[in-house]
Amino acid sequence: MVILAVLAALVVGAGASLAAEIIMARRKWGFPLCPYCQEPYSPVRWSAVLSFLSGRRTCDRCGQPLRWQRLAGELLLAALWGVLVARYGLSWRVALAMLAGVPLAMVLVTDLETRLIPNRIMFPAIGAMAVLGILVGPAVPGVASWTWWQSLAGGAVGLGVFWVLVVLGTLVWGEGALGYGDVKLATYIGLVVGFPLIIEALVLTFMGGFIGAVLLLLSRRGSLRSFFPYGPFLVLGAAITMLWGIEIALWYFG
Ligand SMILES: [Zn+2]
16 A cells, blocks of 8 residues: 555646646646756656656767756655555545645645746645645644534635744845745645644744755855845745644653
């Protein structure tokens, strides 16, 4: 079952990462193309995992490498789906969590590649998750009873916290330190993990972001003023919270 889930995630993840590339390039929907020379990809390159495994990591025509960011998105989804099914088996809540992971994988690809979190991903994802959240509650398995308002409350906390951060960041560091894409992503993650788990997801995000910023400073490749992408840490914080959020909360407050 776990193997099936991982295989399915690799297929869905390949589709999601290709869709992310099309959205970033603002192309019409269609067959996947090399983002550099517009040559149609041969099917082995439709999946980043498959092309890395098969050693065909460059475009046949222009020789540009396949983007590793796509690989990150596909592996994230495979890990999420695999661990979800391994821990909780299959249920409607697990299916919802698997589905909720797809926009996260797409945003991981776009944010790593272009530091953008496209509205074309976030708005439909927020809309769908808000409706699903009211109907069935947040997308975190292992909780006996979710109630209808917890998803919305989580979204509100994510929105509020990151909105304040963007305003403060703009005051302190100027425009662009944090973007409104992060606000939308935090809102979506709040809807997905619900209240109170959104607080844990944000704490994990800031811990990851802090460690990342320190490493960046130590490597002297950036200063505190330079742009720091919070998106990937938001995605990781969300995935960890979806998988182990309850255990971490029980351990912390234990
Ligand atoms: Zn090419």
